[in-house]
Amino acid sequence: NAGVTQTPKFRVLKTGQSMTLLCAQDMNHEYMYWYRQDPGMGLRLIHYSVGEGTTAKGEVPDGYNVSRLKKQNFLLGLESAAPSQTSVYFCASSYEPTGTTEAFFGQGTRLTVV
Amino acid sequence: DAKTTQPNSMESNEEEPVHLPCNHSTISGTDYIHWYRQLPSQGPEYVIHGLTSNVNNRMASLAIAEDRKSSTLILHRATLRDAAVYYCILRGKGAQKLVFGQGTRLTINP
Numbered sequence: 001n002a003g004v005t006q007t008p009k010f011r012v013l014k015t016g017q018s019m020t021l022l023c024a025q026d027m028n029h030e031y032m033y034w035y036r037q038d039p040g041m042g043l044r045l046i047h048y049s050v051g052e053g054t055t056a057k058g059e060v061p062d063g064y065n066v067s068r069l070k071k072q073n074f075l076l077g078l079e080s081a082a083p084s085q086t087s088v089y090f091c092a093s094s095y096e097p098t099g100t101t102e103a104f105f106g107q108g109t110r111l112t113v114v
Numbered sequence: 115d116a117k118t119t120q121p122n123s124m125e126s127n128e129e130e131p132v133h134l135p136c137n138h139s140t141i142s143g144t145d146y147i148h149w150y151r152q153l154p155s156q157g158p159e160y161v162i163h164g165l166t167s168n169v170n171n172r173m174a175s176l177a178i179a180e181d182r183k184s185s186t187l188i189l190h191r192a193t194l195r196d197a198a199v200y201y202c203i204l205r206g207k208g209a210q211k212l213v214f215g216q217g218t219r220l221t222i223n224p
Contacts, residue, residue, distance in 0.1 A: 004157075033212055042201070043158070043214040050210050058211065090157050092212065099146035099165075099205045103212055105157030 002026050006091050006106035013081045013113045021076040021109050023091030031094045032074035033058075033103070034066060036087040043090060049074055081113045118202045123219045126192050134187040134218055136202030141182050145206045149176065149187045151198040152217070158201065161187065197222045 007022045023032065030051050035043040035058075045058030049068040063085060065077045074093075078085060088110050094103040119137040126132045138147065149161040162169055162176045164185070169176040175188040189196055201217040 031210070031212075035214075042199075042216045045211060045213055048211060056210065059213070092157075094212070099144065099207050099209070100163065102148070102160035102163070103150075103158075105159065107157050108155075 004091055004093055004104050004106040006089075006109050008109060009107065010110050011112070013078075013111065015081060015083060015113060017081050018077070018079050019081065019111075020078075021089055021091075021111075023074045023076070023093075023106060025072055025074075025093040025104070027093060027095070027104065028071070029093035029095050029104075030071075031096065031103075032068065033092040033094075034064070034074065034076045035090045035092065036060065036085075037090060037108075038087050046076065046089075081111075083113045085111065086113045087111060118204060118215050120200075120202055120215065120218045122216065123221070125221045125223065127223045128194060129191050132189040132192045132196070132220065132222075134189075134200050134202075134220065135184065136186070137184045138202070138204055139183045141204055142206060145204040147176065147178060147182075147185050148203045148205050149174070150201045150203065150214075151196075152201070153195075153198045158214075161200070163205070192220075192222050194222050194224065196220065 004025045033048045034046040047066040052071040055066045091106045092103045095101045148163040150158040152158040164176045177186045199217040
C-alpha cells in the first residue's frame with residue numbers, strides 16, 4: 001500500500017521554466033491538498049480539491065495551477081518558475097472532511113529555482 | 115476557520131512526559147481537535163484527534179478541557195524520535211480546507 005506518492009522528489013529549475021509536480025494516492029480519497037513549506041516555517045495551503053474535476057484556491061495560490069482529472073491524481077503546475085517558489089512541496093489526501101478522518105501526506109518534493 | 119495558538123518551542127528530557135498545549139478559544143461545537151507532527155525532513159503524520167472526551171492511542175493521549183477552549187497533547191515517555199514540530203488543528207464537519215499554524219517545535223534532550 002503506497003499511500004501518497006509525490007514525483008519527483010528533487011528538482012532544480014531555472015527562472016522562467018515550467019514544471020508539473022505529480023501527487024498520486026491509492027486510498028480512494030476524495031480530498032487532496034498541495035502545500036508549500038519554506039525553511040523554518042509551517043505548511044501553507046496552495047490549492048486543494050474536494051473531488052475529481054474540482055479545484056479551489058488555498059492561502060497562497062498565485063503562480064500555481066492545479067488539475068484533478070483523475071480521482072487518484074492531483075497535479076501542481078508552475079508555468080513560469082520564480083526564485084520565490086523555492087520550497088518543499090507536500091501533497092496530502094483525506095477521505096472526507098467529517099472531522100474524524102485523518103490526512104495522509106507524501107514525503108515532499110524539494111524544488112530549487114535558480 | 116477557527117484558529118489555534120501554540121507555543122513556538124518546548125524542550126524536554128528523554129523518558130519524561132511531555133505536555134504540549136493548544137488554545138482554541140473560538141472552537142465551534144462540531145470542530146474536532148486534531149494533532150499532527152512533522153519529523154525532520156518528512157511530511158506531517160497524524161497523531162490523534164478528539165471531540166470532547168480524552169483520547170488515548172499508541173502514540174499519545176489527548177486531554178480536552180471541559181469548555182473545549184484548550185487541549186493538551188501528552189507524550190507519556192518521550193524518546194529522541196519524538197523530536198518534531200507538533201501541529202494542533204481544528205477540523206469541522208464539512209470543512210474543506212486543512213490549514214496548519216506554526217506549530218510547536220519539540221526538542222528532546224538525551
